[in-house]
Each structure stands twice: as structure tokens, then as C-alpha cells.
Amino acid sequence: MKVLGIETSCDDTGVALYDTERGLRAHALHSQTEVHRAYGGVVPELASRDHIRRVLPLVRRVLAQAECALCDLDAIAYTAGPGLAGALLVGASIACGLARALQIPAIGVHHLEGHLLSPMLASPRPQFPFVALLVSGGHTQLIEVAAVGHYRLLGETLDDAAGEAFDKTAKLLGLGYPGGPALARLAEGGTSGRFRLPRPMLASGDLNFSFSGLKTAALLLARAQGNDEGARADIARAFEEAVVEVLVEKSTQAVLATGHGQLVVAGGVGANRRLREVLNQRAREAGFRVFYPPVELCTDNGAMIAYAGAMHRAQAMPASGYRYTVFPRWDLALPGPEATRSRRRTARSTARH
Ligand code: KG4
Ligand code: ZN
Numbered sequence: 001m002k003v004l005g006i007e008t009s010c011d012d013t014g015v016a017l018y019d020t021e022r023g024l025r026a027h028a029l030h031s032q033t034e035v036h037r038a039y040g041g042v043v044p045e046l047a048s049r050d051h052i053r054r055v056l057p058l059v060r061r062v063l064a065q066a067e068c069a070l071c072d073l074d075a076i077a078y079t080a081g082p083g084l085a086g087a088l089l090v091g092a093s094i095a096c097g098l099a100r101a102l103q104i105p106a107i108g109v110h111h112l113e114g115h116l117l118s119p120m121l122a123s124p125r126p127q128f129p130f131v132a133l134l135v136s137g138g139h140t141q142l143i144e145v146a147a148v149g150h151y152r153l154l155g156e157t158l159d160d161a162a163g164e165a166f167d168k169t170a171k172l173l174g175l176g177y178p179g180g181p182a183l184a185r186l187a188e189g190g191t192s193g194r195f196r197l198p199r200p201m202l203a204s205g206d207l208n209f210s211f212s213g214l215k216t217a218a219l220l221l222a223r224a225q226g227n228d229e230g231a232r233a234d235i236a237r238a239f240e241e242a243v244v245e246v247l248v249e250k251s252t253q254a255v256l257a258t259g260h261g262q263l264v265v266a267g268g269v270g271a272n273r274r275l276r277e278v279l280n281q282r283a284r285e286a287g288f289r290v291f292y293p294p295v296e297l298c299t300d301n302g303a304m305i306a307y308a309g310a311m312h313r314a315q316a317m318p319a320s321g322y323r324y325t326v327f328p329r330w331d332l333a334l335p336g337p338e339a340t341r342s343r344r345r346t347a348r349s350t351a352r353h
Contacts, residue, residue: 001074005306008051008091009083009111011042014302015058017066018310026065027303030054040177048086055094077309080108081327088326096322105319107309112332114304115266118293126262126291133251136267137163142207142254148311151333155207163269165211169218173232183236190237197242244275248282255288264291271298
């Protein structure tokens with residue numbers, strides 16, 4: 001079965017072709033970094049317009065690379081949410097229009113489902129069930145994945161996502177957009193241990209996160225250091241170490257608590273080198289396995305959407321029809337009772353202090 005995947009939820013246009021018999025046949029990506037750089041962040045209207053220009057040429061390129069004709073396709077998957085409404089509508093309308101013309105199923109996929117299944121495109125691949133750490137610009141979640149379509153939220157950030165904290169901290173350190181990779185590069189040259197930033201919620205007793213205070217602590221530290229250029233790299237290093245320690249600790253707790261013995265890391269922050277190093281070390285000590293998508297599939301891409309769409313078809317999950325709706329906000333997994341209780345507890349304790 002050959003499934004075309006189209007991703008347009010934010011600032012990357014991704015198209016790919018996944019074949020259930022032969023694996024990933026082709027994938028192509030257009031990054032809008034240059035479109036948004038001057039504004040220091042993603043401008044939704046410009047994102048939508050650029051997706052409109054890029055999707056069809058990318059579809060042609062992917063089909064040519066895969067030596068596949070439109071009429072060979074068995075289904076078309078697209079990101080139906082969460083993301084920017086206008087950007088999502090571009091992918092949804094093109095996918096549903098093409099699918100209707102070809103009389104094949106159109107499949108609306110949850111963007112995070114794409115991310116958390118993306119390590120299946122690497123080798124070796126995890127076996128169900130596993131725990132997924134989703135760390136992107138908009139989400140930081142620990143999810144128990146029992147099978148395709150069976151997701152349980154174990155914990156999540158109460159405020160900023162890890163990628164968002166990377167981006168905001170990069171901005172306050174005077175780094176350009178996109179901030180996460182730039183901050184990681186600056187941190188490489190920083191001295192470990194010169195500064196120490198807090199490890200938010202490390203001992204909260206649940207699997208939730210909080211990163212907005214860490215960003216503020218980095219801001220105060222940067223202000224206190226004034227114009228000391230050398231201090232920027234050391235602050236970046238301290239920030240990265242704090243985020244990585246919290247992500248590694250909570251992920252380890254989640255894997256040990258579920259007893260699944262496998263952790264999948266997905267989303268843009270999963271490309272972070274220090275996170276991978278520290279996590280791999282901890283996994284060796286604690287006796288579990290960690291799986292990552294191929295590095296180029298950590299950030300947004302069409303391959304993960306094509307793969308998720310193919311899995312929906314393989315499980316005989318219903319297609320979406322040609323009348324599309326997009327979901328800018330959309331929960332992938334309903335929280336389990338423990339997560340809900342602990343979130344309420346945290347909210348109460350935040351209100352008290
Ligand atoms: O998954 P993704 O491409 O888009 C979303 O769905 O959000 O993730 C983008 C996020 C951005 O916040 C970006 O700064 C962060 O991933 N990121 C990184 C690195 N590469 C991307 N953060 C830290 N270190 C990196 N190497
Ligand atoms: Zn993403």
C-alpha cells in the first residue's frame with residue numbers, strides 16, 4: 001500500500017511517500033526559516049501562503065523520486081491538527097482534493113501521532129508497548145503507547161514546552177531564529193558548572209514538567225552578567241543542562257513505572273545532542289532501551305504523516321472523508337486518572353505559593 005503524506009502544520013512543508021511493502025520511498029521538505037527570520041518567529045499568514053506555493057511542487061518531486069504515478073497511490077494522509085489553522089487548511093484541502101479526484105481515502109492525522117510513531121522509520125525499531133517522550137516547540141508530553149491509536153497521557157508541561165523554552169531563552173541571549181539549534185550550538189562552547197539553574201518540578205512526584213520559570217531564571221542571570229560575552233555560552237550550557245536533566249529524569253521514571261523497558265524520543269528537541277548523550281547513558285544504567293527517529297525526521301516532516309496514515313489503513317481505522325475540518329488545538333491522549341489528579345494537585349500548590 002502506497003500512502004502520500006502531507007505536513008503543513010507550522011513552518012515546514014513536508015511531503016513523503018511510504019510504501020508498506022518497501023518502506024519510505026521518498027521524502028522532501030521545504031523549510032520556511034528564511035520567510036520568518038526577519039520577524040523572529042513564525043508569521044501564520046506568511047506560513048499559509050508559502051505552503052500554498054510549495055506543496056504541489058514537493059508532491060511532484062516525491063512522486064518522481066519514488067518513481068510512482070498519482071494513480072498508483074492508495075491513500076493520502078495529511079496533518080489535521082494541532083497547528084496553525086490557515087497552514088493546516090492548505091495541506092488538508094490539497095490532500096482531500098487530490099484524494100477525491102483519485103477516489104482514494106483521505107486520512108487526517110494528529111501531528112503528535114506522526115512524531116511519536118516516527119522512530120518506527122528507523123532501524124532497529126521499538127515494539128509496542130512503549131513510552132514516548134514528545135518534545136517539540138508546542139508540546140512536552142510523556143505518553144504510554146500501547147498500539148497504533150492507543151495513547152495514554154502520563155504527564156505534560158504545565159506551561160511552556162521544552163522547545164518553546166529553548167526558543168525564548170535563545171531570543172533573550174540575542175540568538176536568531178530558530179533558537180533551539182542556535183542555543184545548543186552556543187552551549188557546546190560553554191563551561192559546565194559555572195552557573196546552575198533550577199531543575200523545575202524534578203521532585204514533584206508526578207510526570208509533569210514546567211519550563212517557564214527556568215527561562216525567567218536564565219533571563220535574570222543574563223541581566224546580572226551584563227555585557228559579559230563569555231557568560232552567554234555558560235548560561236546557554238546551564239540552561240541546556242537543566243532542561244536535559246529534567247527530561248531525562250522524568251522519562252526514566254515513566255519507563256520504570258510502566259515497566260515497558262522502551263523509550264521513544266520524538267519531536268524537534270529530540271535532535272538535541274546532549275539530550276541524546278545523557279539519555280543513552282541513563283538508559284544503560286537503568287536497563288532500558290531508547291529509540292530515536294532518523295535525525296532528519298526529528299523535526300516536522302511528511303514521512304511521519306505518511307507512515308501514521310499507512311498504519312491507520314493497516315489497522316482498518318476509518319478514513320476522514322473528503323470534507324475536511326482542521327483542529328488547531330487537539331489532545332492526542334486523554335489523561336489517565338493519575339495524571340489528572342496530579343495536575344490538579346500541582347495547580348493547587350502553584351496557587352498557594
Ligand atoms: O517538532 P518540531 O519541528 O516542531 C513542532 O511541532 O513544534 O520542533 C521544533 C522545536 C523548536 O522549538 C526548536 O527550537 C527545537 O524543536 N529544536 C531544538 C533542536 N532542534 C530543534 N531544541 C534543542 N536542541 C536542538 N538541537
Ligand atoms: Zn512537530
